[in-house]
Amino acid sequence: MAIEFNRILTLLRKERGITQKQAAQDLGISQAQLSHYEKGIRECSLAFVVQVADYYGVSCDYLLGRSAERSGQTIRVDELPDTGSSTSGSVYRGSVLPTMYKKLIANSLDILYDKLQESGDKQLVTQVSRYLMLAVYKMFRRLHDASPKNVAGMFRVGAARWQGGADAAMRLTEAELAAILNGEDGNRDCLDPATMALSTERLTRDYPRHATSLLNLVKNAEEAMRGLQQAE
Structure with missing residues (x-):
């Protein structure tokens, strides 16, 4: 506790x-x-x-940290707003779990991109988007490479280089993001501090339909990090 x-x-x-x-x-x-x-x-x-x-x-x-919701509500997949794609709904290909995680991520991204739009910083939007695309690429590439029946022609970067290349590109992107947010390129005054005000209370107020997803995503991510710490 x-x-x-x-x-x-x-x-x-x-x-x-x-x-x-x-x-x-x-x-x-x-x-x-x-x-x-x-x-x-x-x-x-x-x-x-x-x-x-x-x-x-x-x-x-x-x-006590048992719920990501201030009200203590237990999250249910049918209570999360749909992402609007053709695969939205309470069940994805007969399984609730993929739908749950998909909604958590998609709804959280809606908030993230709304804040990026508020910032008005094109460099920030570009670097955040590049990082997220690289993360999705890595997961998709791993799934692709798991089956020897999949042909390699889909990708231009070979099997020996892609993981190191993706990791390096993500680290570089994180460095670029840090430089932008720290104002190292002379844009320190372009980010309104109010845009980055992200308290749980404000998120719940400003995004009543999507905050549940983001807060649960944060909770799940930190539980994963704690699991790594305990394993060390």
Whole structure:
């Protein structure tokens, strides 16, 4: 509980824009005690979890990291908005799981590209798109190469070079993205800070139909990263 609770407890306070002192006063505890909870030094009682959930207007499941939704809602594939393609729907080729993941990714990309459009930066759009295309290329190429019956003529880059080439291109693209966002090419002032304001509260408000997908994508991605950390 501690890892997720202390992170989300701190996040909610900062998103509301209040000091630790103010939050502690409202919750009826000392600032030192709240600081310990936010840092994960001390475990709180279940009663305090409920109190915090009421204070910030979220569910206990969200506070404990059991749900990516502030309401604690459990995601269902038929509740996610369709992506609009010919393969949209509650079931993709007889299976719910591919449809679920497809919707999570497609709906998250809708938010991503909406923010990119707000930025008005063509270089940023180009580099983000290049990175995503390379990621899709790598997955498709792996699936293609898994079957010896597939002919190699579909690709111009040979089997010995494609993986290293794709990895290098992705790293270069990430470097270009970092340079753009850090203003190294003289465009530091072209990105409106408001465009990059991405709190869970704002995302839920601005994208009521798609935020569920993005928040669950983030949760799934971080669970995968934690799995790697635990395996080391």
